[in-house]
Amino acid sequence: MSLRLSTVILPVDRWHEGGRAKWQRAEELGFHAAYTYDHLSWRTFRDGPWFGALPTLTAAATATDRLRLGTLVTSPNFRHPVTLAKELISLDDISGGRITLGIGAGGNGFDATALGHEAWTPRERADRFGEFVPLLDQLLTEGAVTEYGARYSAVEARNIPGCVQRPRLPFAVAATGPRGLKLAARHGQAWVTTGDPSLYEEGTPQESVEAIRGQVEKLGGACAEIGRDVAELEKILLTGFTPDRRRPLDSVDEFVDFAGRHQELGITELVVHWPVPDSDFAVDQVVFEKIVTEAPTQLR
Numbered sequence: 001m002s003l004r005l006s007t008v009i010l011p012v013d014r015w016h017e018g019g020r021a022k023w024q025r026a027e028e029l030g031f032h033a034a035y036t037y038d039h040l041s042w043r044t045f046r047d048g049p050w051f052g053a054l055p056t057l058t059a060a061a062t063a064t065d066r067l068r069l070g071t072l073v074t075s076p077n078f079r080h081p082v083t084l085a086k087e088l089i090s091l092d093d094i095s096g097g098r099i100t101l102g103i104g105a106g107g108n109g110f111d112a113t114a115l116g117h118e119a120w121t122p123r124e125r126a127d128r129f130g131e132f133v134p135l136l137d138q139l140l141t142e143g144a145v146t147e148y149g150a151r152y153s154a155v156e157a158r159n160i161p162g163c164v165q166r167p168r169l170p171f172a173v174a175a176t177g178p179r180g181l182k183l184a185a186r187h188g189q190a191w192v193t194t195g196d197p198s199l200y201e202e203g204t205p206q207e208s209v210e211a212i213r214g215q216v217e218k219l220g221g222a223c224a225e226i227g228r229d230v231a232e233l234e235k236i237l238l239t240g241f242t243p244d245r246r247r248p249l250d251s252v253d254e255f256v257d258f259a260g261r262h263q264e265l266g267i268t269e270l271v272v273h274w275p276v277p278d279s280d281f282a283v284d285q286v287v288f289e290k291i292v293t294e295a296p297t298q299l300r
Helices: 019-029 052-063 081-095 122-141 178-187 205-225 250-262 285-299
Strands: 004-007 031-038 067-076 098-105 146-148 154-158 171-174 190-193 234-238 269-273
Touching: 004 098, 004 171, 004 234, 004 285, 019 031, 019 052, 019 285, 031 052, 031 269, 052 081, 067 171, 081 098, 081 122, 081 154, 081 190, 081 205, 081 234, 098 122, 122 171, 122 178, 171 178, 178 205, 190 205, 205 250, 250 285, 269 285
Parallel strands: 004 031, 004 269, 031 067, 067 098, 098 171, 171 190, 190 234, 234 269
Antiparallel strands: 146 154
16 A cells, blocks of 8 residues: 555644635645644644634635545544534535544643633543543444443434445544553554654653554554454544654655655655644645655655
8 A cells, every 4th residue: 555645734723814825735745644733722733723623624615626634633522423523524514525534632731721620640541531532433433323422422413414435424533552552453544643742852752653653553453453454544644743853755766765665664655744834843845845745756
């Protein structure tokens, strides 16, 4: 299988002042998919413009024709399965069945406490994620759902006519721990990693590759436990958080080397950040587009 190349477009531009143009250009360049972060604010962008993920994706759906679209990732931090399901079914309809839901347990920074609750512990996040994903799966595949959980419930929640994609739109589950990997194995059509966060500051690229290799092996173990072939899952690496930093986007050769090493691990989709000037994602736009158009041919 050839390696797919996708992008993540941060929602930092007004739609009519450059926002629309980025999504349309992503389609023109031939990206497999374009994602956006589902946050209320994020890191160094907290004091600048930042727009909502689902309205942005709705606009992108009407501005493009072929590009797959999605979140990378949505989390329970400020979402509820019942309302999220309704919005996703609507978005899948508007896009003509081009939506992938990237979903993760969320973190404890940035916007995690924006609704006024205390930051959840890692155990609490895992517990909530363990309820959130199965209930969302059920809501997107059944016309009416009543389910009572410890943290999330649905009472005669109606989701007719359901997704355009059947039985529902695909889930790309971000996970590295045992509980999350089990959710990916059971409910995911894809799995997402950013690598090993502990290696970001002091690790080496080779250590990062070995860490991701270990993650892929653990995913395989989680699939084997339920009798599923791990090859059924797409394996997505969101780049920019490994020790390589932005180096793979310095040139076509650097990117092809980086991509090839990860393709050998079983990664099937690489996601690169669309350039954002004066930020951690500031790279040369001309070089970026050269990589997008030339690297895939070298990787086939």
